[in-house]
Amino acid sequence: MSSHGAALPMTARPAGPLTGTAPIPGDKSISHRSLILGAMAVGETRIEGLLEGQDVLDTAKAMAAFGAGVEHLGPGSWRVQGVGVGGFAEPADVIDCGNSGTGVRLIMGAMATTPITATFTGDASLRKRPMGRVTDPLALFGARAYGRGGGRLPMTVVGAADPVPVRYTVPVPSAQVKSAVLLAGLNAPGETVVIEREATRDHSERMLRGFGAEVAVEDTAEGRVIVLRGQPELKPQAITVPRDPSSAAFPVCAGLIVPGSDVLVPGIGLNPTRAGLYDTLREMGAELAFENVREEGGEPVADLRARFSGAMRGIEVPPERAPSMIDEYPILSVVAAFAEGATVMRGVKELRVKESDRIEAMAAGLRAAGVVVETTEDSMTVHGLGPAGPKGGAVAATHLDHRIAMSFLILGMAARGGMGIDDAGPIATSFPTFLPLMRALGAGIADG
DSSP states (O other): OBTTBSOOOEEEEOOSOOEEEOOOOBOHHHHHHHHHHHHHSEEEEEEESOOOSHHHHHHHHHHHHTTOEEEEEETTEEEEEEEOTTOOOOOSSOEEOTTOHHHHHHHHHHHTTSSOEEEEEOOTTGGGSOOHHHHHHHHHHTOEEEEETTTEEEEEEEOOSSOOOOEEEESSOOHHHHHHHHHHHTTSSSEEEEEESSOOOOHHHHHHHHTTOOEEEEEETTEEEEEEESSOOOOOOEEEOOBOHHHHHHHHHHHHHSTTOEEEEEEEEOOTTTOHHHHHHHHTTOEEEEEEEEEETTEEEEEEEEEOOTTOBOOEEOGGGGGGTGGGHHHHHHHHHTSEEEEEEESOGGGGGSSSOHHHHHHHHHHHTTOEEEEETTEEEEEEEOTTOOOOOOEEOOTTOHHHHHHHHHHHTTSTTOEEESOOGGGGGTOTTHHHHHHHHTOEEEEO
16 A cells, blocks of 8 residues: 555566657655755745645745745745754644655754744655654763654654753764754754764755855864754755756666667756765666766756666776765666676665665565666675566555665666566655656656
């Protein structure tokens, strides 16, 4: 069953080359942060290009529940009237974050140092995901959290009445945890310090500076040290959201594995903390070009052109690259099935606590399609079959996970026998235009 109603089975089959331009929606990470920081600023923030997938819409509803003025002006265009740091009101009802781990964890951080109480829940997938990795550091500020066994939703967070600044070393590479701590630090006096042993995506640091917060970042022997000075008055902004590199991965990778394809994906954010997939694809021999490189809203942007690449080879992906591409390993494993030789992905245990256990979900679907896959707790190895790819002809279980669903539909566009999925419903959480966009490029995707 889909989290949004009855299951929506779909099947993708080879239908000739994919050609044309793929307009990707706005970056999900930046969209979440734009709404939350806009709500914490004093005055009106205008946002253009906001991703209007269900995950982000749930964050918009949450900001309204905390007292911000949130208005939809037109496609991708939003206005947020902020209440200032520490200005959140206590919500009258439960905050439902749907499928979004990013949304719930960042919102918990944003409210944790304000003396209010909020209860959070989500869909069946989100209620399985651990929240202790966020609530543990928030407790250092003085916040308290009461949830189900294993630190799972539904969960009530009681914000700190007298928050104190913290110094916190993030135990696993997680931009969500880092960002939650930084957002909590906004309403704590003095300096909050976050230390990352491995650098993760830095959208929060960039956007905090843009809104007027004092944020210093230094690479040291103990890792990346981020220092935030608390209790600023955040200034409202005009934000243009870059297009999402994680969503772009799907038409890009489809272009690489479907014979004869030539796909242009314009205006993609290429923040170096997010671009690991594209480095990896080029090392595998993909015909991937970056055109019209520029900067928009403080973020590097380029147009990506992907052409069919029949000579890709398996590689060992450096484990230190994982934080910059953690959401892209499912679609990378599909590309790996069309390369020659083994592609080894290590340092990826974070995939086991995403919307699903993505290592097992991808391994099961790939094996059903005829691919040899080996897994450990922290790794996945895909033995590629060359440009002819796997036979396909199976149905993959998506486990309410949008990236698993899209990855296997992409595989079906090039596998000899196509590929089905049990439920396409979750795709709407992050990429609501995925199906019409891929069909416009020439993909053969049908219901059932």
